[in-house]
Amino acid sequence: MSVMTTPPPVDAARPSTAAVPRTRALGWRGVLSHWPQYVAIAPFYVLFLVFGLFPIVFSIVLSFTDWDGMGEIRFAGLSQYIYLVQDSRFWNAVANTFIIWFLSTVPMLFLALVIAFLLHQNIRFRGFYRVAFFLPNVTSMVAMAIVFGSVFSDSFGLVNSALTALHVDSVPWLSSSLGIKVTIAVMVIWRFTGYNAIIYLAGLQSIPTDLYDAAKTDGASTWQIFTRVTIPMLRPIILFTVITSTVGGLSLFTEPQVLLGDAGGNGEAGMTIVLYQYNQAFTQFDFGYGSAIAWALFVLASVFAIINWRLLSERRDAPRRTGRKARS
Amino acid sequence: MHPPTRRHVLRGLGLAGLAAGGLAACGSSPTISDDPDELVMWYWNRSASPKLLEQAAKNVPGTDRHVRADVIGTTFDTKLRTSLAGGAYIPDITYINSNNALYFRNEHQFLDMNDLGAAQHADDYYEWKWKLGITPEERFCFFPLDIGPTGFYYRQDVFEKAGLPTEPDEVSAAVSTWKEWIALGAELRKATGSALVNTAQSIYEQFLNASPERYLDAEDTPLYTAEGSAVREAWDTAVAAIDAHITAGIPDARGTDQNAAWSSGKTAGHVNASWWSQIIQESAPDSAGLWRLADQPVRPGNSGGSFAAIPHTCNDPEAAFAFIRWINTPDHQAEAYNDVQLFPSAPASYESGTMKYAGDFFGDQDPLAFFSHAAEQVPESFISTWESVVSGSFTLEITNVETAGKDPDRAWADAIAAAEKALRKRGVQR
Numbered sequence: 001m002s003v004m005t006t007p008p009p010v011d012a013a014r015p016s017t018a019a020v021p022r023t024r025a026l027g028w029r030g031v032l033s034h035w036p037q038y039v040a041i042a043p044f045y046v047l048f049l050v051f052g053l054f055p056i057v058f059s060i061v062l063s064f065t066d067w068d069g070m071g072e073i074r075f076a077g078l079s080q081y082i083y084l085v086q087d088s089r090f091w092n093a094v095a096n097t098f099i100i101w102f103l104s105t106v107p108m109l110f111l112a113l114v115i116a117f118l119l120h121q122n123i124r125f126r127g128f129y130r131v132a133f134f135l136p137n138v139t140s141m142v143a144m145a146i147v148f149g150s151v152f153s154d155s156f157g158l159v160n161s162a163l164t165a166l167h168v169d170s171v172p173w174l175s176s177s178l179g180i181k182v183t184i185a186v187m188v189i190w191r192f193t194g195y196n197a198i199i200y201l202a203g204l205q206s207i208p209t210d211l212y213d214a215a216k217t218d219g220a221s222t223w224q225i226f227t228r229v230t231i232p233m234l235r236p237i238i239l240f241t242v243i244t245s246t247v248g249g250l251s252l253f254t255e256p257q258v259l260l261g262d263a264g265g266n267g268e269a270g271m272t273i274v275l276y277q278y279n280q281a282f283t284q285f286d287f288g289y290g291s292a293i294a295w296a297l298f299v300l301a302s303v304f305a306i307i308n309w310r311l312l313s314e315r316r317d318a319p320r321r322t323g324r325k326a327r328s
Numbered sequence: 329m330h331p332p333t334r335r336h337v338l339r340g341l342g343l344a345g346l347a348a349g350g351l352a353a354c355g356s357s358p359t360i361s362d363d364p365d366e367l368v369m370w371y372w373n374r375s376a377s378p379k380l381l382e383q384a385a386k387n388v389p390g391t392d393r394h395v396r397a398d399v400i401g402t403t404f405d406t407k408l409r410t411s412l413a414g415g416a417y418i419p420d421i422t423y424i425n426s427n428n429a430l431y432f433r434n435e436h437q438f439l440d441m442n443d444l445g446a447a448q449h450a451d452d453y454y455e456w457k458w459k460l461g462i463t464p465e466e467r468f469c470f471f472p473l474d475i476g477p478t479g480f481y482y483r484q485d486v487f488e489k490a491g492l493p494t495e496p497d498e499v500s501a502a503v504s505t506w507k508e509w510i511a512l513g514a515e516l517r518k519a520t521g522s523a524l525v526n527t528a529q530s531i532y533e534q535f536l537n538a539s540p541e542r543y544l545d546a547e548d549t550p551l552y553t554a555e556g557s558a559v560r561e562a563w564d565t566a567v568a569a570i571d572a573h574i575t576a577g578i579p580d581a582r583g584t585d586q587n588a589a590w591s592s593g594k595t596a597g598h599v600n601a602s603w604w605s606q607i608i609q610e611s612a613p614d615s616a617g618l619w620r621l622a623d624q625p626v627r628p629g630n631s632g633g634s635f636a637a638i639p640h641t642c643n644d645p646e647a648a649f650a651f652i653r654w655i656n657t658p659d660h661q662a663e664a665y666n667d668v669q670l671f672p673s674a675p676a677s678y679e680s681g682t683m684k685y686a687g688d689f690f691g692d693q694d695p696l697a698f699f700s701h702a703a704e705q706v707p708e709s710f711i712s713t714w715e716s717v718v719s720g721s722f723t724l725e726i727t728n729v730e731t732a733g734k735d736p737d738r739a740w741a742d743a744i745a746a747a748e749k750a751l752r753k754r755g756v757q758r
Contacts (some may be wrong), residue, residue, distance in 0.1 A: 066755065070409045070434045083753055149584050155576075174582055175731045261581030263720065266731050282406055284717060285430070286754070288329040 063291035070285075080292035090293065092268055092278040094300070096181065100272065101249030103185035104192075112193045113234075116200030117226065130201070133194035144187065145258035149174070152183045177269040180260065184270055187255045192248065196241045203237035204230065209290055243308050250301055253278065273297050358418050358641040361396060367648055369397045369421040372404055375473070375634055376423070377503060377664035380655050389654055392649040395421070405430065412437050412639065420642040421651060426632045428470045432463050433715035439638045440467040443650040452658060456708040457673045461635055464546045464713075465611035469637055474661075474670035476601030476632035477702035478534055480509075480624040481608075483522075484691070485614065486596035490519035496693055501621035506535070506565045506625045513574030513597075522596040526586045526673035528566040528730040529723045531575070534599040535562035538629025548756050552718075559722065560740075566726050567736045568639050577731045587611040599624050601631040602671045602699045605689050617688045621698045628702035633673065638643060671699060685718050721746035 009295055031038065033280040066076040077118025084090055136144075152156045152173035160170035173179040207230065215225050231238075256264060262283050271279075273293065281290025340409040360368040367388070376397065379648035391490045400407055404425070411432070413415045424431065431438065446468050450458050453472045463469035480503065492515060493502050503509040513524030515526045525531060536542055541558035544550050552559035568573055576595045578585045591612030598604065607617050638645055654660065661672035662682045677683060678700040683695050725743040728734040751757045 024357060068433060069406075070413045070437070105392060148585065149582060153582070153585045153588070154578070155594070156585055156592075172731075174585075175577065175579070177732075257580075263581065263724065267728050268724065282403070285405075285409070289753070 059291040059294055062287055063295050065288045067287045068285045069281075069287050075085075076288060080288050083289065083294075084292050084296055089268065089271070090273075090276060090296070093264075093271045093273045096264075096268075096270065097250060097252060097272045100161040100181050100184050100188070100252060103181060103236070104188035105242070105245045105249060107185075108189045108237070109196060109245065112196035112241070113200055113238075115193065115197040116204055117230065119197065119201055120204045130198065133197050135194065136191050137195045139191075141191070141254045144191070145255060148183065148187050149259055152179075156312050174260075175266050178265060180265045182253070184255050184259065187259070188249070188252070192245070196245070199241055200234065200237060203234045207233045239308070239311060246304050246308070247301070250274075250304070252299065263305075273300075276286065299308050332719040334715055337358050339440075356416050356546075359420060359643055360417050361643075362369055364643070365393050367393050367395045367420040367651065369395050369423075369651075370400045370404075370419040371397060371423040372401070372425075372509040372670045375670070376655065377660070377670075379667055380660055384651060384655065388647060388651045391644075391650050393644060393647040393651075394756065402537060408663065415641075418639045418641045420639070420644070421648045422637050422639060423473065424470060424635045424637050426476070426602035427716065428461070428633060428635045429636075429711040429713045430716060431469075431637075435463040435465060435467060435469055437640055438643065439640055439645055440469060441471060441638065441649055441652075442468045444638075444645055446471065446649070446653075449653060452676065452702055453673045454675060454706065456635065456706050459708055460711065470635035470672035471637070471656065472635055473634045474664070475673045475703060475706075476600050476603055476614060476630055476671065477699045477706055478537060478599060478624060478629045478631050479698060479702055480622045481598045481600065481604065481619055482622060483590075483596040483618050484594055484620045485618045486522050486593045487516070490516045492516060492519075494574055494620075496620050496622050496698075496699070499620070503625050505529075507568075509625045510565075510569050510574060511571050512567065514572045516577065516596060517572075517574055519594075519710070522594055523589070524574040524597045525569075525599065526576045526578045527580060528570050528575045528577075528726050529580065530599060531569050532562045532723065532726050534624065534629055534631065534649070536629075537631050538624065538627050539709065540707040540709050542709055542711060543715045546710055546712070548712065548714060550718070550747070550751065550757070552722075552747070561745050563722065563726065563736075563740060563743075567729060570730050575730060579727055579731070583611075591615045601633075602695065603632060603669070606669060606693065609687065609689050616687070617691055619690055620693055621690060621695060623702070623754060627705050630703075630706045633671075646695040671703075675700070675704070676740065714751060714754065717744075717750045717754055717756075721750065 017278075047160060062073075063080055064078070065073045066080075067073045115133060119126060119133075123129075150156075152160075154160065154170070154172050154174055157173065159173065163170050173178055173183050211229050211233070212225060215229050220228065251274050252272045256270040256272055256275050257278070260270045262275070262279050264275055264279070274297065277290050277293040277297070280286045280293060381395070381397045385397070387394050393548040398419070405427070408419075408422055410426075411419075421447045454475065457472045457475050461472060463467050480499070482495050483498060487499070492512060493499050503512055509524075516522055516524055536558060538559040539562070541551055543552055543559060551557050554560075576589055578589055578595075580586070586595075587608065590598070590608055591614050593615070598608075605619070608619070635654070638648045638652070642648050655664075656673065656674070658674035658676035658680060659682070661670070661674050662680055664670045665672055665677065665683050672678065672683070678696060683696055685694065687697075721743045725734070725739040725746075729736050748757065
């Protein structure tokens with residue numbers, strides 16, 4: 001992230017241009033003379049080649065083949081991708097992923113902002129609250145899925161018992177299409193609100209206090225300070241959390257898998273893109289198709305990365321404008 | 329910053345050579361163990377008797393080998409397939425679950441145990457189980473371990489409250505057809521509000537598990553499109569059960585809910601194999617003693633049960649086969665039942681009288697006699713390697729009918745279309 005936000009450092013270019021002629025002059029001898037250093041950094045690159053780069057490249061190859069993970073690998077041209085664009089189950093998974101992403105990200109970031117704002121005030125037990133809000137993020141998701149499964153259970157769950165006690169009709173949380181998505185979204189919200197709140201808190205602490213003092217002197221109310229000072233100053237931080245939430249949302253897997261199993265629940269209402277990929281590759285042993293799904297996800301993620309990048313590069317000019325223009 | 333000397337370079341090359349040598353060593357030896365007297369076996373928790381494995385760790389009787397048994401955790405198939413595909417770190421003996429048909433496509437990865445003299449032992453095992461181990465090329469690659477004969481579990485106390493027959497014999501007599509079974513469920517629903525089973529899917533699946541015909545034949549021809557196919561009958565039975573409102577609509581993925589339904593009596597029955605009683609005993613111990621077993625309608629089926637296989641890279645196939653046979657003699661299968669409750673695939677295990685059922689899950693009823701009797705009636709069937717590709721479409725759609733109120737005819741048409749599409753994608757159909 002920090003790589004993307006910071007403008008290209010001018011200084012960084014200088015040492016490299018200076019280094020080029022020297023390396024050229026020494027050539028291979030230059031490399032060899034530094035061999036202990038190369039050996040020292042080699043473990044990371046060797047591991048990355050074997051467990052990072054090779055699988056990535058191999059999955060591109062696989063997406064053009066038909067392979068059950070065991071027998072011979074048959075070249076299949078573009079047929080996996082042609083099947084993919086016509087596969088209603090895949091598009092259902094794409095739609096599910098985006099609905100769950102939207103249902104979770106919007107309330108989560110809003111809640112996180114409010115919590116961060118409150119934690120930033122001078123209240124008692126601040127440290128305790130900060131830890132408490134962050135705890136869900138480090139809790140085992142598998143254990144939590146079981147808890148959520150019991151809480152949202154259709155006929156035996158806490159939520160429905162509470163609804164019945166209030167004389168409201170119980171909701172089929174884990175068997176209706178929307179109920180499943182809401183339950184997964186609630187799990188995501190529960191897990192990541194604290195994490196985002198901590199990031200917002202860091203952002204809040206970096207806002208100079210004289211801005212607040214000036215606003216107060218001008219007679220601004222707390223709400224005005226929040227919307228006119230805090231939010232605009234936090235904009236890069238908010239964009240950062242939107243991006244991380246998008247990455248997390250597009251690769252949503254554990255929550256639906258543990259809550260609903262490999263099939264994605266009733267009518268595949270909880271089938272996300274990554275769960276579908278896992279389902280095809282590791283339960284149907286169709287590795288060619290699984291790889292094609294993975295690369296389709298890559299394309300989708302790239303589209304979002306480009307949108308985010310556009311938003312960020314626009315931000316780079318913002319400090320030159322006046323505050324009012326930046327908001328419009 | 330020293331200039332490189334020849335010694336430096338040589339040392340570097342030596343290191344690279346060592347690394348390459350290490351990698352080559354991995355590639356050249358496909359088996360796991362370097363000990364020539366050791367056979368490595370892969371299995372999962374509770375799929376073999378620890379006591380027998382302890383003996384085999386010292387020596388496999390009749391051979392000069394011993395067995396090192398490695399528990400492979402979850403994703404067993406992925407791990408086994410990966411090592412077979414990579415041609416390295418392959419066990420000498422492997423257990424395979426009831427999804428052994430998945431390996432039919434790659435059956436030559438495993439040795440034909442008929443070449444090792446397996447045929448002479450065939451009479452010791454249920455014939456239908458033995459035949460499940462035979463591949464489409466008529467090779468015998470999968471040796472019978474345990475089986476899962478099925479029955480109709482029911483809550484005696486709930487049946488009594490509903491004024492239904494309560495004794496196993498009476499219940500069995502009252503549900504000799506699925507139609508009668510559904511009618512009984514409807515009565516139960518009316519009298520107590522309890523469902524008979526948790527899912528329509530379980531009815532659909534157990535109907536097929538008790539059917540001689542399944543999804544595809546040995547020539548990969550789909551059978552489900554034919555008029556009056558077994559799949560269609562299973563489907564119609566499940567739909568009739570949904571219409572009669574005897575299912576609770578709690579899918580398998582939600583185990584916690586299912587167990588709550590069973591232990592509270594909101595669901596008063598289940599059709600499944602012998603191993604299921606342990607699951608419910610562990611998750612809903614309060615209901616132990618209230619359950620009884622009746623014959624399921626028409627005939628019992630088989631749900632689950634595993635196999636042993638010898639990968640083609642095995643160090644010593646004779647010894648590996650000697651081990652598989654030794655751990656599966658009727659006597660040893662009886663011991664395995666007493667140890668880890670694996671239901672024997674050898675009828676003589678039960679007849680020997682050494683098998684002991686511990687617990688009071690079924691009151692005074694003897695589950696061993698029940699399931700042994702059921703095992704004798706399981707029909708022979710062929711499970712196609714493509715079954716796992718198509719079956720999901722049908723179970724998904726029957727659940728849609730059950731929980732989303734989808735029109736059964738449309739659901740059936742969608743299931744067929746999805747199955748055909750999946751088969752075409754895998755190159756099975758034109």
